[in-house]
Amino acid sequence: MVKYNAMTQEWLDAWKQKISESKEYREIAKNWEGSVSMIVNPDPEKGIPEPIYVFTDYWHGDVRDFLICDKAKAESAKFVMSGDFARWKQVAKKEVDSTKALMQGKLKLKGDLTYVVRNIKTVNKVIDLLCEIETIWPDEA
């Protein structure tokens, strides 16, 4: 299986493809509207010298832009999630549930929390599909 370097455009493309190919996702996410960005805080010791900004966009079961972007673009998303690299890695490796990471303050969310809870199955499915990507993490490379 092909492996991808985490937080790169290739990694995002693979994730986007996984989501696009999921019939289950299309069904679950038919009500979801809007973009979600991920901000990865810098951690030079883990191979993240600068913040990383990721923009992803979803619309009624379709997947739109999946981009490495700049700060302004990331902050324009409907939902902005931020956290340390180690936390994002735990979520992407399914070591910590994303909802639990939010509640424990390990990830931060800007945006309508009610909408997220209402659509929690969509959020979980997107994360599940991310976990299926074979990923090379910078601190493990």
Added chain:
Amino acid sequence: MANGYAGRFLHVDLTNGRCSPFTVEDDRLRKFIGGSSLGAKLFLDDYPLDADPLAPESPLMVMTGPMVGSGFPGTSRFAVCAKSPLTGIWGESACGGTFGPELKKAGYDGIVITGRAEKPVILSIVEGEAKLTDASGLWGKDVYETTDLLKEADKGAKTLVIGPAGENLVRFAAIGNDKGHFVGRTGLGAVMGAKRLKAISVRGEGKLAKADEARFRELHREAIQQIKDSALAASLHAMGSDANMDIGMINGDVPVKNWSVGEDFDLSSALSGPTLSETYLTRAHACAHCPVACKRVVRVPDGPFQTEEGPGPEYETCGTFGTMIMNRDLAGVIKANELCNRLGMDTISCGAAIAWAMELFEKGTLTVKETDGLDLSWGNMESVLALLPRIARREGFGDLLAQGSLAAARKIGGDTVDAVVHVKGLDLPMHDPRGFHGMGLAYMMSNRGACHLQHAVLATEQGMASWPQLFPMKDDYKGTTSEGKAELVFHSENYGILGNSLSICHYLTDCLKPETIRDAFNAITGFGLDFDGLMACGARDWTLKRGINNLLGVTEKDDVLPKRIMTPLKEGAGAGSVPDVEKLKREYYALRGLDERGFPREEKLRELGLDELRERLYR
């Protein structure tokens, strides 16, 4: 007098009408702090354990803690304690709202009520002066009407009130504080009713002395910032406790159809926090000194379940009057909640009894002949709403349910007991141990029977909070395993119980750093307790109440989960999974220092400084 305390308690003997202040020595305050922990200590030391819960000599205690009245977030709580008329063992129920801080301002840390008045009375306490007045004109009125009348008479008063259910000794009668807050569990409203005490009204302007005011203010600011940063606090503010409904259904937490079905997403979607916010919510409401404001205020403008603006249902009520009875109409839940509030009944035990009856109705064990003509088909809210006043007034079939689901099943007999989902006589709250094995152990071992609030297991096992600085724990526990859960439950009890002694809200405990709570407690009291000292207070509290229950007849045979919970579900996140009860119990007993009978060992009692209890258990 220790900082943080008003410095005196009030004893009211309703038989002779005497109100007498008394003090509790500092040594007992340091060991038991306050709340239900101190209440249990007073109960053990000073009152007859073997008396009937509804007898005049059985005490009813209203207790606060040293943080109550300080203004620190989440410290509006107070506990009401007594021997439970529902379970026959130790009973307690904590409540937020306004009463606790006002009682402290009125000059008392707690009230102990014994005796029985000749006719209904109100206990009013104004600036330390207590008096009893005739309440004959209020007897029979509901909680909302009574509260309004008391506030008309004294605008600034904070009130505790029972409704018809308490007056009629319904075994799960509740006590209402200012309409929106309820002492729900273990039937303590019936104890108040047996004493013919319709209401307690308090008002005061006293100020709480703190050991280090400047440090307290600093910590208060830190706490407010932590709440602003907390996703859990944001979730509670936006959706109330019912935020759990959607996520809980995915995770196998929410019971469906009297615990017989594993998932139903149409139900959870119809009854969820987001749905409530989008439909009937008019505003959020807060307990005293709470910036979170998790309480819901709702209005159903029209239709068969029309209600005026008033207190809305919590998650538990959306479970018992929603998913448990297959009712998909949120307006119906709101109406049932309002009726239970007015009549003064615990929505968990009341809804659980109705779910049990609906299951028997479906099986044909109960028919319209037994139910006085009510069609108790699943989800029939018209029948539920007709039944609630009959329960409160103990009329016909309502009288059977008013005894609680376990007593009702024992009366009918046969296998109807298998459909009662309880531990030690207390109906399970709306969290399924098949999805979360740690919660199963917590239910087995909670001192008031199946309980989700006397500990912090809900928060730690479900990942709402993580406190590795307090005890070894993972960031993420798998719900459907019993591995590592005994240790998690043991520590989470010691910390959660502490919240009860300090009288701080569990939600706030989950939102705030333990260091901030510890330091604020010390800034108020000057006790200088570290985490080990505080956790030892939690362990002492659990063991004290366990010992009281042992004296009341509880043994290891009572530490079980009901048959329904030991039956695997076919669907949902908890499908095929049941807690490994033997493993959990074995590991937990070792951690708690319990012997094979389920009694605390003598050395454990010595270690915790519970010598009086040791003498009672081992003499």
